[in-house]
Amino acid sequence: xxxxxxxxxxxxxxxxxxxxxxxxxxxxxxxxxxxxxxxxxxxxxxxxxxxxxxxxxxxxxxxxxxxxxxxxxxxxxxxxxxxxxxxxxxxxxxxxxxxxxxxxxxxxxxxxxxxxxxxxxxxxxxxxxxxxxxxxxxxxxxxxxxxxxxxxxxxxxxxxxxxxxxxxxxxxxxxxxxxxxxxxxxxxxxxxxxxxxxxxxxxxxxxxxxxxxxxxxxxxxxxxxxxxxxxxxxxxxxxxxxxxxxxxxxxxxxxxxxxxxxxxxxxxxxxxxxxxxxxxxxxxxxxxxxxxxxxxxxxxxxxxxxxxxxxxxxxxxxxxxxxxxxxxxxxxxxxxxxxxxxxxxxxxxxxxxxxxxxxxxxxxxxxxxxxxxxxxxxxxxxxxxxxxxxxxxxxxxxxxxxxxxxxxxxxxxxxxxxxxxxxxxxxxxxxxxxxxxxxxxxxxxxxxxxxxxxxxxxxxxxxxxxxxxxxxxxxxxxxxxxxxxxxxxxxxxxxxxx
Numbered sequence: 001x002x003x004x005x006x007x008x009x010x011x012x013x014x015x016x017x018x019x020x021x022x023x024x025x026x027x028x029x030x031x032x033x034x035x036x037x038x039x040x041x042x043x044x045x046x047x048x049x050x051x052x053x054x055x056x057x058x059x060x061x062x063x064x065x066x067x068x069x070x071x072x073x074x075x076x077x078x079x080x081x082x083x084x085x086x087x088x089x090x091x092x093x094x095x096x097x098x099x100x101x102x103x104x105x106x107x108x109x110x111x112x113x114x115x116x117x118x119x120x121x122x123x124x125x126x127x128x129x130x131x132x133x134x135x136x137x138x139x140x141x142x143x144x145x146x147x148x149x150x151x152x153x154x155x156x157x158x159x160x161x162x163x164x165x166x167x168x169x170x171x172x173x174x175x176x177x178x179x180x181x182x183x184x185x186x187x188x189x190x191x192x193x194x195x196x197x198x199x200x201x202x203x204x205x206x207x208x209x210x211x212x213x214x215x216x217x218x219x220x221x222x223x224x225x226x227x228x229x230x231x232x233x234x235x236x237x238x239x240x241x242x243x244x245x246x247x248x249x250x251x252x253x254x255x256x257x258x259x260x261x262x263x264x265x266x267x268x269x270x271x272x273x274x275x276x277x278x279x280x281x282x283x284x285x286x287x288x289x290x291x292x293x294x295x296x297x298x299x300x301x302x303x304x305x306x307x308x309x310x311x312x313x314x315x316x317x318x319x320x321x322x323x324x325x326x327x328x329x330x331x332x333x334x335x336x337x338x339x340x341x342x343x344x345x346x347x348x349x350x351x352x353x354x355x356x357x358x359x360x361x362x363x364x365x366x367x368x369x370x371x372x373x374x375x376x377x378x379x380x381x382x383x384x385x386x387x388x389x390x391x392x393x394x395x396x397x398x399x400x401x402x403x404x405x406x407x408x409x410x411x412x413x414x415x416x417x418x419x420x421x422x423x424x425x426x427x428x429x430x431x432x433x434x435x436x437x438x439x440x441x442x443x444x445x446x447x448x449x450x451x452x453x454x455x456x457x458x459x460x461x462x463x464x465x466x467x468x469x470x471x472x473x474x475x476x477x478x479x480x481x482x483x484x485x486x487x488x489x490x491x492x493x494x495x496x497x498x
Contacts, residue, residue: 123314123380124372127354130290132170132251133370134353135161136279139176140296141360147184149177149208153361155216157294160366161256162220167370170251172286173224173258174279175213181205195267202263213258223255228262234281234401244285244393251286280344283353284396291348292369293341294360299377300338315379318346345379347400351391355379391495398457399495402442406435406462408488415447418454419496424487425456427476430469437462445489456494459485 137157144150165171179198182205183191192198210226217224227247233239250257261278276293283291300322301309315322323339338357345355356369358376368375391399410418414429425445437443438461445454460468465488468476473486 121372121374123354123378124374127290127356127370127372127378130169130354130370132172132286132288133164133290133292134172134174134279134283134286134288135292135294135366136174136275136282137176137294137360138275138296139180141294142175142177143180143184147180147189149181149184149212151212154212156363157360157366158213158216158220160364162217162222164366164370165222165254165256169370171256172247172251172282172288173213173256174275174282175209175258175260176275178202178206178209178260178263181208199264199266206260206263209260210258217256224258225250225255227257227259229259229278230262230266231401231403233262234285234397235403237397240285240397240401247282247286276340276344280348281401283348284351284400287351287393288348288353290370291345291353291355292366293345293355293357294365295338295341295357296359296361297338298359298362298375299357300342312377313374315342315377318342318349318379349379350382351396351400352381354381394492395495398442398455398493399497402455404435404444404455405437405441406433406443406458407446408433408443408458408465409446409448409450410453411448415453418445418494422491424491425454425489425494426473426486427465427468427471427488428473430465430488433462433465433469435462443489445494452497454489454494454496456489458489459487 182201
């Protein structure tokens with residue numbers, strides 16, 4: 001039989017060997033009973049006035065040293081001598097004595113086991129070592145509810161970003177807000193649905209946004225550089241490398257790049273969709289150590305069966321079940337939501353970046369994140385052995401910077417060759433081709449069950465692939481010449497999702 005309690009009196013009777021009975025509803029406490037942390041029974045008798053600053057101790061069998069002395073309680077005179085190091089994550093074990101009494105105030109205090117050491121506490125220690133940090137700032141962080149730019153909030157964020165730079169970190173800013181600033185300047189209270197109006201607002205607002213950043217960073221003696229990107233820029237290999245080289249040179253020279261989507265020239269098929277994706281792509285483009293997604297909530301919140309919502313401080317992986325807890329689809333001034341942030345975080349974490357989703361409207365949030373404080377939601381980086389097979393930069397480009405232009409269905413033999421042996425996709429294993437693509441375009445590879453098993457850059461156009469499906473390499477070279485590629489997708493241009 002076990003009873004539970006918390007702080008105890010250190011007053012023991014003169015005759016310590018004399019048993020003292022403690023009465024409960026079910027009768028006297030049995031000799032040799034142990035007190036454990038948990039639900040407390042109602043006790044009567046031997047209740048003494050509480051003393052201040054009493055050490056919390058647990059009665060039970062402690063660890064013994066080589067002499068048989070209880071290390072948790074070196075002195076058996078008082079259980080309050082237990083656990084002298086004050087380690088709250090290991091409640092000291094103290095030999096039970098039937099002469100111990102509960103205090104009155106102990107019954108009034110909340111009870112329950114102390115929480116175990118949480119994995120995010122150790123994972124957050126790595127945040128302090130982040131050298132290259134990408135910070136994505138959402139529109140709702142930068143504007144007030146009425147749509148006007150929040151100058152005070154922007155100044156506070158710039159203070160935090162400049163502090164990171166002074167610590168010797170490389171800082172990249174991915175900032176929304178151009179359309180919101182443009183709508184405010186044009187006196188438009190509602191976000192228009194048509195693309196030309198959005199592009200007009202972006203054209204008006206982008207210069208205002210950058211002027212505000214330039215003024216605020218100049219006060220902190222920091223230089224910034226504007227970089228406008230579209231998905232098409234990053235999908236095209238040469239422009240992709242040009243963007244990467246420019247950003248790396250800016251960082252090398254101590255300049256803080258401020259990246260935004262080039263809304264003026266973007267159309268539906270090449271829009272990132274939201275700047276969460278742009279932040280994730282920027283982190284992957286630069287191989288950042290840390291990606292911070294700033295929003296207006298304290299992180300990802302999960303809802304239990306009773307409808308109660310609470311912040312999740314540590315998210316080991318983003319799954320389909322995780323996304324069921326997300327709510328909201330952005331606002332008048334933004335296109336993102338928690339689902340888009342989790343999707344972006346999963347991609348960046350897979351490529352080796354730690355990700356923190358946090359509240360950008362709280363002062364000092366960036367310093368708290370890099371200090372390892374328990375704020376926001378941390379998604380850890382995949383380990384080196386799990387980070388998509390250690391993809392080089394070219395394979396990262398294949399995996400995340402393309403829209404698929406078609407699909408190729410393969411037989412079981414080709415499926416095993418791709419998944420188990422890491423081979424190229426040969427025409428002989430192709431069963432069907434769909435879509436309209438050119439050589440060098442990204443295509444998805446499906447098995448006979450319709451499951452996506454890989455994606456890669458096609459060596460042939462869709463018309464050529466249809467003509468060559470099922471043919472052996474020797475036959476293809478007889479038809480097209482010796483210089484014809486022997487593979488539909490070469491393994492160097494092929495990525496198998498994990």
